[in-house]
Amino acid sequence: MTKQIMVGSVPVGGGAPVSIQSMTNTRTDDVSATLSQIRTLAAAGCQIIRVAVPDMAAARAVGKIKEESPLPVVVDIHFDYKLALESIAAGADKVRINPGNIGSEDRVKAVADACRQRGVPIRVGVNGGSLEKELLAKYGRVCPEAMVESAFGHIRLLNKFDFDNICVSLKSSSVPMTMRAYQLMRKQSDYPLHIGVTEAGTVRMGTLKSAVGIGGLLALGIGDTMRVSLSADPVEEVYAAREILKAAGIRKEGAELVSCPTCGRTRIDLISLAGQVEERLKQVDKPITVAVMGCVVNGPGEASAADCGIAGGVGEGLLFRKGQIIKKVPQDQLVDELFALIDTL
Numbered sequence: 001m002t003k004q005i006m007v008g009s010v011p012v013g014g015g016a017p018v019s020i021q022s023m024t025n026t027r028t029d030d031v032s033a034t035l036s037q038i039r040t041l042a043a044a045g046c047q048i049i050r051v052a053v054p055d056m057a058a059a060r061a062v063g064k065i066k067e068e069s070p071l072p073v074v075v076d077i078h079f080d081y082k083l084a085l086e087s088i089a090a091g092a093d094k095v096r097i098n099p100g101n102i103g104s105e106d107r108v109k110a111v112a113d114a115c116r117q118r119g120v121p122i123r124v125g126v127n128g129g130s131l132e133k134e135l136l137a138k139y140g141r142v143c144p145e146a147m148v149e150s151a152f153g154h155i156r157l158l159n160k161f162d163f164d165n166i167c168v169s170l171k172s173s174s175v176p177m178t179m180r181a182y183q184l185m186r187k188q189s190d191y192p193l194h195i196g197v198t199e200a201g202t203v204r205m206g207t208l209k210s211a212v213g214i215g216g217l218l219a220l221g222i223g224d225t226m227r228v229s230l231s232a233d234p235v236e237e238v239y240a241a242r243e244i245l246k247a248a249g250i251r252k253e254g255a256e257l258v259s260c261p262t263c264g265r266t267r268i269d270l271i272s273l274a275g276q277v278e279e280r281l282k283q284v285d286k287p288i289t290v291a292v293m294g295c296v297v298n299g300p301g302e303a304s305a306a307d308c309g310i311a312g313g314v315g316e317g318l319l320f321r322k323g324q325i326i327k328k329v330p331q332d333q334l335v336d337e338l339f340a341l342i343d344t345l
């Protein structure tokens with residue numbers, strides 16, 4: 001088991017449930033826009049939020065964001081240790097910074113001391129795209145071994161100043177490389193792992209890559225907190241993360257949709273029907289399985305493992321529960337009837 005750190009009130013590692021993270025894409029110094037996005041993400045199921053801190057205005061805004069944020073706030077800092085110190089003083093719950101990139105050791109010590117005093121953990125975030133030159137020269141290319149060695153370089157610097165409240169990420173845009181790097185790291189240390197595939201892409205491809213990479217790691221028992229990185233509204237990252245956790249069998253809460261692949265018997269627009277049900281299910285947090293099936297003959301039987309569902313016919317469909325037909329419903333009322341049934345479950 002990994003060690004446990006606390007990100008604000010959210011435990012990460014040590015057997016705690018895998019938490020969902022996302023990152024705001026508003027200007028951090030626009031406090032009201034950032035808070036509004038944080039609230040939206042929290043409502044979607046995000047549990048830890050990260051904000052970029054590229055300058056002092058952003059670092060100073062962290063205090064105001066913290067006052068009202070419903071989620072623990074992680075500050076993302078590159079190179080400038082003063083931004084880290086300012087953000088920590090402002091109440092950041094965690095700092096993502098690579099100590100090897102912030103210059104002299106007294107700067108590392110200053111950040112480590114400030115974090116230790118406030119019980120703030122640091123994430124060492126290795127990115128395959130920005131490995132140290134020496135490691136690239138040593139290994140000749142970006143590879144999992146080089147990524148892990150990079151992580152240990154940063155960790156050693158923190159350990160030197162008696163700081164061990166650490167979690168680690170080893171992201172790459174290559175799924176196999178990311179997976180191997182995390183596996184290697186897990187073998188060699190018990191630091192909690194923040195997992196993700198970086199620069200994964202748009203909603204479709206990014207979700208697929210993340211599902212394979214993050215889902216694959218979770219299936220191996222690796223990963224304590226996760227972020228799906230998408231070139232999209234961050235709320236999509238949270239939805240994707242929830243689905244990956246569900247598909248990996250890690251989380252039971254929230255409804256799961258099953259729908260048939262359609263075939264020559266289908267006489268309804270099943271794809272649009274499944275889309276409508278999927279959208280409305282985002283608001284349902286009961287641990288139920290809901291089926292949307294394409295024909296009344298085989299649908300209820302094929303979906304008998306689902307808690308409830310609908311099967312479409314010509315002009316009308318069936319509402320069923322655990323494979324048993326409850327009633328016939330006109331097609332345009334199928335979705336509403338289904339959700340009325342879900343309300344009673």
Ligand code: SF4
Pocket residue numbers: 260261262263264265266293294295296298299302
């Ligand atoms: S439920 Fe009906 S329409 Fe859907 S795949 Fe099965 S037989 Fe075909």
